[in-house]
Amino acid sequence: MEFPVGIPTSLGVLPKGFAGKGAAPSGKTASREWVVTQGVVGMVGFGNPQWLTDGMNTAGVSIHALYMPHGYCTYAAPTKRPTQVDHPVPVSGWEA
Numbered sequence: 001m002e003f004p005v006g007i008p009t010s011l012g013v014l015p016k017g018f019a020g021k022g023a024a025p026s027g028k029t030a031s032r033e034w035v036v037t038q039g040v041v042g043m044v045g046f047g048n049p050q051w052l053t054d055g056m057n058t059a060g061v062s063i064h065a066l067y068m069p070h071g072y073c074t075y076a077a078p079t080k081r082p083t084q085v086d087h088p089v090p091v092s093g094w095e096a
Helices: none
Strands: 009-014 019-021 033-035 040-045 052-057 062-064
Touching: 009 052
Parallel strands: none
Antiparallel strands: 009 040, 019 033, 040 052, 052 062
């Protein structure tokens, strides 16, 4: 998880069957609702299990949040040279 400010996080678990609901602004269209079909374990923000920022479900699908708005970081300018990967390097155990 990458954010420009510190967020209080803790380990969270969403069990299969957890019912979630979005938070639409007052007076707007009703929020979306859903039921979790896979169990999920990950890092939650502010103690709220619906603010899952990094995690993995029981099927092995993972998510990771990256939020760096303009002004908090800089990036190198792109080069004009072509890129080539002769031997891809696995970055996780799921690619092996």
